Amino acid sequence: MPASDLSPTRALVRLGAFCQRHALWVIGAALVLSVCAVLVVMRHLSINTDTGTLIDPNLPWQQDNAALDAAFPQNRGLLAIVIDGQTPELADSAASQLTAALIAEPSLFTTARRPDGGPFFDQNGILFLSTKEVQQTADDVIAAQPLLGGLAADPTLRGLLGVIDLVLQGIQNGQAQRSQSQEAFGRMAATIDANLASAHVVQPLSWQSLLSSGPPSPRALRRFVLAQPVQDYGALQPGKKATDFVRATAEKLHLTPDYGVTVRQTGNIAINDDQFASVSEGIGVSTTLAVVLVLGLLLLALRSVTMTAAIMITLFVGLLMTAAFAALTVGALNLISVAFAVLFVGIAVDFGVQLCVAFRAERSHAPDARAATSAAIRRIGGALVLASLAAASGFFAFLPTAYRGVSELGLIAGFGMLIAVALNLTLLPALLALLPVRAERREVGWTTLAPVDRFLLAHRRLVMAGGVVVALGALALLPRLSFDFNPLNLVDPRTESASTMLELMHDPLTTPNTIDVLTPSVEAAAALTPQLEKLPEVANVLSLNSFVPADQPEKLAILSDLALLIGPTLDTPAATTPPTDDALRAAAAKTAATLRQIAPEPDSPERRLADGLDRLSKADAATLARVGEALLVHLPLTLDRLRLILSVQPVALADLPKDLKESWVAPDGQARLSVFPKGNAADNAVMERFVDAVLAVAPHATGTAVTIQQSSRTIVGAFITAGILATAMIALLLAVTLRRLRDVLLALVPLMLAGLLTLATTVVIGLPINFANIIALPLLLGIGVAFDIYFVMNWRAGRGNPLQSSTTRAVVFSALTTASAFGSLWLSPHPGTAGMGELLSIELGYTLLAVLVFMPALLGPVATTRGSRES
Incomplete structure (x- = not known):
């Protein structure tokens, strides 16, 4: 019996005819359902941006992670603030100020702490150095004893100039070498020059660096603050309020590069927020481009504004109803299931294109639009239902997997396929019955492809052999398939x-x-x-x-000897009478003159310091105070740290x-x-x-x-399981519907070939499978199996010359509209989204290749009688 006479097909035709006769009621019902869907979505649908919920929390490794979080809740969801200072003192001060500011905002931060600072490390940090490093530190402090003694007694600019004079006397008397003090003189000169040049920003001298025999390491200039922000998982950027507060506070406290400090934020919270911002930025451009391209392609395929409008209305109603289903079932969309809208548009538009192209084909000889619609449903309706069921099966296959993000996406997108086909067989015919659609003057199809049809039929063995060779080559490349589940690479x-x-x-x-x-x-x-x-x-x-x-006895012995030598120096009572500005100017001029006597070379550190002191001797009171502050602001802290080190005790x-x-x-x-x-x-x-x-x-x-590695294994396992299950479900569905093993294979083989070629291409171009682009794989099942079914159903109905048919026109334009929707993602500045668009484009290209080249060769010539294929 012909496919067009099967009972399910008659039922679909009758349903379409009913909807056309009662078009206003159907459109009114769709409008009411759309309004209800909007209300449901507004009240019940939210977005959950917590990436920790994407994988089943009951997995053993997830339970281990939960146990750690339960034991140490203060370490969960941390914002890492990295502070780099031009000097160790600036980094220390910035970290302390920022920590205090965050602790004072409990509405934004649950905890804030410094893992590398505080009183314990201030006093005992030296014990964590190696014994050799402790000895070097002690030697540096001993070498600086004259400097420390004078400054401890007079921690002002007067005292600093006096210490410099004392050092210069030692050099003149042959008791010290110039080279021993040149680095210190150079740093002082640089500090004076910088602060004389800038009247707004104080650039302080680092006394920790000055007392060290070498320059500070990058680690010595870096501090960390770990904060636990209060996150809003209903927002696109859950930590934005907290990260914005950190930036604003850093500006307020002058913790900026202009003041010698750089504050940066990282960790999962900051990375996810930046990622979501990057995705949303790219989605705006991609969506605009996709809409323009899709509309243009629909107009080109259908050559009718009214049919294009009918498809877009049907698509929009279906999207609203699918969103309402998501609101009633999952409640909150995760960062993966939110992609249901893109998948729905990409696949559901195919149903509308197929029906409208078939409508155009029938309209060339049908008496009116209603008759053309009924004929189109008779021609393509069964294939649409089968394609939607197959696509839904591909998505539903993810339901039993542990990858909850894709599991929920599968539920929503799978049900969306059923909504889409239902609307395309009810609402779309109703819209076509009311909207003015002109008659076609000739059969819709691409007669120019007749030579290709003949070639593929005449050389089908060669084409199939080529397909086998290509498939074997792709299989050979699969062991080199790369998986990159490091989220930082996205x-x-x-x-x-x-x-x-x-x-x-x-x-x-x-x-x-x-x-x-x-x-x-x-x-x-x-x-x-x-x-x-x-x-x-x-x-x-x-x-x-x-x-x-470790090795505390040896280190404490070194520090004990240091305390005997340096302790009395640091305990010298400080001068109580501050110097006058005139006295400071005179002392600066005197020291500058001495420096020139010792160092006649114009480029020496001594001469640079002398030049700076000369300018300082002529400066006004405000400038003198500012430069004095820059030179000595960190000195008291350094002296206090030294006193702490000298009083260190054994640590148990x-x-x-x-x-x-x-x-x-x-x-x-x-x-x-x-x-x-x-x-x-x-x-x-x-x-x-x-x-x-x-x-x-x-x-x-x-x-x-562990989380990264185990997540990748869980996700790969989920997709392997879902792939096997989806293939089995689709094969069973086709077997029940088509009832012939050969026909089932004809529908599946091109799909498998497209999949192999897609994965092989990722190997060749170096595109790894990752968290983002792996979502493209279900799309292959959804679109690929639909395209295959359309051709197999035509072949079973005795329609030859597949490439010349209206089905090919519909498939090509459907693929192009889908490619426009997904391929535009390739333009996103977000690497993960761009990679998804790249893989989707590759996938669609191979799907078309398999359907339009290998499928006709596989099908071969149609039977001489239509009934023979159904016997």
């Missing part, structure tokens, strides 16, 4: 958060790609540490015990401060270990070996490195 590296994180990853002590191990007690942590330290993939292991310095576990203990030991006694990787922490292969090695010793380890 964000714009030019953003502050991403660039800062990439910078931190290159320092083994600041990399965020670490592993945390939760142990029952401090003793258990201590016992596990040696096992982890033996692993070749591990660089370092930190625990509470790590904050008890019991002596550690409460806040430090709470960072490593939970209230119930559980203790945390932090494991750092050896090698390049930005290398996925290095991190994979690191995670596997640590998990072999500590199976319940968690942390950023």
Whole structure:
């Protein structure tokens, strides 16, 4: 029996005829449903931007992560603030000021702390240096004893000039070498010059650097603040209020590059916020371009404004109803399921294009629009229903997976396919019945492709052999398929958060790609540490015990000797009478003259200092005060730090401060270990070996490195499971509908070929599969199987010359509209979104290739009688 005479087809034709006869009622019902959908969406649909909810929380590794968060809630959802200063003192001061400002805003920040600062580290930090470094520090302080003595007694510009005079006397008397003081003189000269040149910004002298034998390291100029912001997961950027406050506070406190300080924000919160901002920026351009292209292509395909309007109305109503379904089922869209709208438009537009192109084909000889619509439904209606069911099956296959983000997307998009086909068989015919549609003068199709049809039919064995060769080549490349599930590679590296994180990853002590191990007690942590330290993939292991310095007797002996030598110097009573401005000017001129006597060379540090002091001797009172402040503002803090170091005592576990203990030991006694990787922490292969090695010793380890690796494995597993399940479901659906194994294979083989070619191309062009573009794979099932079904159903109905048919026209323009919708994402400044658009474009190209080249060769000639194919 012919396909057009099957009972389901007759039912669809009758349904379409009913909707046309009662077009106003159908359109009115669609309007009422749309209004109701809008109300439901406004009241019940929200966006959940919490990336932690994208994967099933019941997975074992997720449970391990939850256990760590429960034990140390203060370490969850942290905003990392990186502070770099031109001097160690500036970095310290900035970190202290910013921490205090954040603590004072409990509505925005739950906690804020300095992991590398505070009274404990101010006093005992020197004990964490190596014994050699402690000795070098002691030697530097001893060498600076004359300088310290004079400044401790008179910590003013007068005292500094007096100390310089004392050093110069030693040089003149042969008791000291010029080279020993040149670096200090050079830094003082630079400070004076900078502050004489700028009347608005004080650029202070670093006394910590001045008392050191070498320049400060990058680590010495960097401080960290860890803040736990209150996030709004209903907003596109959950941490925006907190990050905006940090920026505003830094400006208010003059913690800016103009004042020698740079404040940057990173961590998951800042990165996600920057990512969402980048995505939304790109979506605006992409959406505008996509709408323009889709409308243009629809007009080109249908050559009718009214039919284009009918499709767009149907599409819009379907989108609203799908959104309402999402509101009633999942309630909140996650960062992946929000893509249902793009998928719906990309796939559902195909149903409208297919029906309207078929309508155009029938309109060339049908007496009126209603008859043409009924004939079009008779011709394509069954294929539309089958295609929608197959696409829905592809999406529903994700429901049982642990990747909740895609699972919810599958539920929404799958049901959306059913809504779309229902509206295209009811609302669209009603709109076509009312809107003026002109008659076609000739059959719709591409007769110019007749030679291609004949060639493919005449050389079908060669074409199929070519397909087999191409498929085998693609299969050979699949073992080299690359997976990159590092979320940092999906964000714009030019953003502050991403660039800062990439910078931190290159320092083994600041990399965020670490592993945390939760142990029952401090003793258990201590016992596990040696096992982890033996692993070749591990660089370092930190625990509470790590904050008890090693080799304390040797270091304390050095500091004890230093205290005997330097202690009395620092305890000298300070002068109480401040110097007058005239006295300071005279002292500056006198010191400058002495400097010129010692250093006649014009480019020497002494001469540069002499020139600066000469200008200072002629400056007004405000300038004199400003330069004096710049030279000495950090001196009291430096002297106080030295006094603290000299009074250092042995540190035991019991002596550690409460806040430090709470960072490593939970209230119930559980203790945390932090494991750092050896090698390049930005290398996925290095991190994979690191995670596997640590998990072999500590199976319940968690942390950023574990989460990234386990997430990738969960996601890959979810897509493999869903792919197998989707293929099986679609095959079963086709088998039930088509009832012939050969026909089922004819519908699936081009789809498999397009998939193989897509994955092989990612290998050739170096495009890895990642969190973003992997979403493109379900689209292949949705669109590809629909295109295949249209051709198979035509072939079963005895319609030959597939490339000349209206179906080919519909398929090509449907693919182009979809490519316009998704391919425009390629223009996004967000790497993840752009990569998704790139893969979607590649995928659609191969889908068309498989359908238009290999499908006709696979189908071969139609039967001489239409009934023979259905027997």
